Amino acid sequence: MTETDSTKAPHNTGDGTASSGPKGSEHLTPPVFDQSFQQQFIDLLLWRRDVRRFRTDPIPATDIDGLIAEACLAPSVGNCQPWRFVKVNAPERRRAIRDSFERANQQALDDYEGERARLYASLKLQGMDQAPVQLAVFADEETEAGMGLGRKTMPEMLDYSAVAAVQLLWLAARVKGIGVGWVSIIEPNVVQQALDVPEHWRLIAYLCIGYPEEDHVVPELVRHGWQDRIDPRDVTLDR
């Protein structure tokens, strides 16, 4: 099926606007994911990590654009597609954001005491000095796309839609052996100013992207004794 032709960017399929005639795509046979794919998909979830240790070799620009295109296949409320992607290239902009991390991280450290403070200080919480790609993801709070559908009683759905795009980008990256780290120890207003984006764009995620130094099936915060996993059965209720 043409949708799976890897030479085609995802944004050229199934979108109702591209020249390849997506409304015609409706006659295509839906995919069936066999047992082998199902098992590999679970492997993908198991081995997707929040990466903080990157190699410095570059990621091809077409790969980054491909990841963004896959992210844009995320669900969004009213199909409003509020995600906005900013490739952060300029050294002075990166420096301003790196400084913001340093401030926020120091403040966070000050909140812990004793053994927890020692453990916090030992954690590596971002990979900005090594990751070849830095990508900020915003939500456009004033987009007219979607005409407000589905967010009258839950306006936060706009931001959640951008979070959905980040998740798809993250998985799509891991599929290609590319690591993603989400840095949230950061001052959103500083990032917004450093990147000179409209005031009505809300920072959702600041992502470091690159090939990981190592792959792990166990999260770094589990390995380092910060927080174990919780059994799904302990967070599920019947009503």
Add this chain to the structure above:
Amino acid sequence: MTETDSTKAPHNTGDGTASSGPKGSEHLTPPVFDQSFQQQFIDLLLWRRDVRRFRTDPIPATDIDGLIAEACLAPSVGNCQPWRFVKVNAPERRRAIRDSFERANQQALDDYEGERARLYASLKLQGMDQAPVQLAVFADEETEAGMGLGRKTMPEMLDYSAVAAVQLLWLAARVKGIGVGWVSIIEPNVVQQALDVPEHWRLIAYLCIGYPEEDHVVPELVRHGWQDRIDPRDVTLDR
């Protein structure tokens, strides 16, 4: 590799707590996703839909528990795993939530005029009357897990982590041919009360789950002329 053994629930692997010894799993060879998987993964993203038209035949309970376990492999800030899942079974609880949708939907309709109002009224925006499974996902705003790491300057990361879990559940469902529809035209406080959950649990998503009547590669809101897709290149900046 044992992680891919489909007879094993995902929550028994890679978590640092299960009896199968996940710290020992670290010696496992990381998966490499070949071209065939990469193409099928893009198909998965292309064919994942927000489903509103469900068949009424049941979903095996073990499948639902499997989807929840896969959702729990999502990233979360400080590994705090704030997601809480509530299976909504009782008819009177479902009815209260269905009534909430009716109210919210009528109010939303009142906001549109003319042709837009006519189009809005023609859309099918939820599948609560047919979907055999209804699942509410909350974020526990007072969880002590993760010790606050990573959410001092971006406290919204807690909610975003639960959104991440919803995305994984959604994709995992589509892999198995199961459809998911996210209903956001709903009053969060009514859902919270109807389900008798703690006040500090914030509603993130109300999900209808079942086998879809039809599969589509084009989103329903595109097919019905509400909102076309936006080209990824139009939402990407260099800085």
